[in-house]
Amino acid sequence: MGTALLLGCMAAFPQSVVKLTQALVRIPSVNPDGDPGVDKTGEADVAAYVGDFLKHSGAEVVIEEVLPGRPNVIGRFRSEPANDGKPKPRIVFGPHLDTVGVGGMTIDPFGGEVREGKLWGRGACDTKGPMAAMLWALWELRDELATLPVEVHFAGFMSEESDQHGSRHFAKHHGKDYAFALIAEPTDLKTVFKHKGCLWADIETFGIAVHGSRPELGENAIVKMAKLIKALDADFRAQLANCGDDEWLGRSTISLGMIRGGTRANITADHCRLTVDIRYNPAVRDHGGPHELLKAFVAHLDPSAKVTPCGALSPCLDTSAEDPFVKSLVEHGAALTGAPWFCDAAFLAEAGVPAIAMGPGSIAQAHTKDEWIEIAELERGAEFWVRWLRGEGA
Template structure:
């Protein structure tokens, strides 16, 4: 196979120009599927077998395979969807390049990492020497909402032994082996609605919510900090209450984001918060989002291979923790040791001027290629 000459800039520009905003609970508009189809066709033109897998109506994953000397696999996984484009100060789909950076929604999170994985995969496929393990690349839908793409992928891989995974996210080219989980729930206070001209005849639910918010802001979760992640956190992220400017509200709701640490039981976290807030007179709904934390052993084969590849390329290789959640926790829960890695900074993800440095995308591709080739090699003494 002739080595591919596609540049990181050309590939990433094409990916960013395909809108793929996660529709949340709405019907898919083909955005994620359009990116999946682009990836599939791009790979197949370069001799790499790839297929689309429908996960939800109008929403698909794409999975490609490069055979190795072993049928057991190393997984390269990243996501196809992006967050919304509201408030962006750059054209979300223009894919403009300025000062060596490509701007647009998804450039950093996570089409930059996806582009790096694609470039590594086609170079791997073009080589004369097959990799030690079969390499599976997956671009998945719905990472930014309910993780249904990676859960579908886990089911699809059930019959294949997967020795490790590199999950593409913007980590600034450092290997992340731990990240926080999350439990999100709604807390509610109930009063008695009435006319605002006679507040003494009503009970203001917003006023009842005030001590709940104050308590949540002033009391940290009572768990020891994690060496790579620091403390668990709890934040009020949204408040809803009231029906009009001249009505005392009878109900108020607040959404709470509780970031969990490895080892915390998610159901126990919610039950403790429920009991704690019930003592303040509030109701707490069952969680609407639950996602586990990640805590991969630093000596897992896929981690040591990635760290060795970073060393070879003159990059820092000390393992880190990341505060945000990723698909890696779902893969790890399925028994696949997973490390998070990719170009770009999380500070640029979801931002008004989202962008990624193109040289980082190129370097990430070279590092991933070396890491995949090095999985299973003896560790240095």
């Protein structure tokens, strides 16, 4: 049955946040980058489903293509003028539509099975469950949204799991319109107001290829890389740490993730590539940023080496705990916390929109071979958003 027909038939309309999560999990929306593990990838089908759900909830819906066949979905709910005539602050609920790949999963990735008090499947926790909690709250409040003291929008972002094209596009074209962004991630319903930034970078060393029987006539790029690896793992790691700890995020880190060099055993390697993952806190940002620090460190040891970012730098999230929306979330029981991972919230914040990440479920279940979310947490998430939007007490 087609997506529009499914939602057009009210008998098939999801009757609970659990049923909604099942419906979302059963629509594959695997990010095509890396190793998706399925032939059909992309977010178009789940964007269409979410768009229909938003329309039934009373929103004006726009499907906004970011990459070919890979759209964001935006829902704008009607808002009545404030009693004092002043514009209402506009907020946006922003989950992501894509999931990581399904290779190696031990359960049906798109089954949406319910057992043992859990809902199972790819995206159940990251982040179709948290998205469903937001959507269900908007459905429950569909007759009240216009009279709330805030104007409510929804934006489902494509490609969060790789390069964050969706949130970057939304921030560029719509960011100035919002007073606050609530990004769905599995945070145990805590308010992630800070998270680390991320730099993935390739470090390349170069040599001179000669016959393996006379290596002294050439220059070995692997040997040059070995010296860099030792220094990166010790001295550069210490340099990052010396930039300073963050109360919520701790110290910045480097992980040496992949290495490749040479072409044959009997040829001296003329090229070697190391890929590193740097997770950095605001202290490193304030010391010039991870890319500049890494480039300077590598150049000092090997002027011929090359440092190239793999994609765009993902910034830190560093939203003020004194923001009134943040304080309101805390007052409703969503305690402050920080995170070592990064998400779409940072790109909204970079565009000037105070942002946090929050949702039911545990990050420990994200990307796992047996991904699940607890039913009780899913329901608690939907209830929290209803209560928070109504301004009801904790």
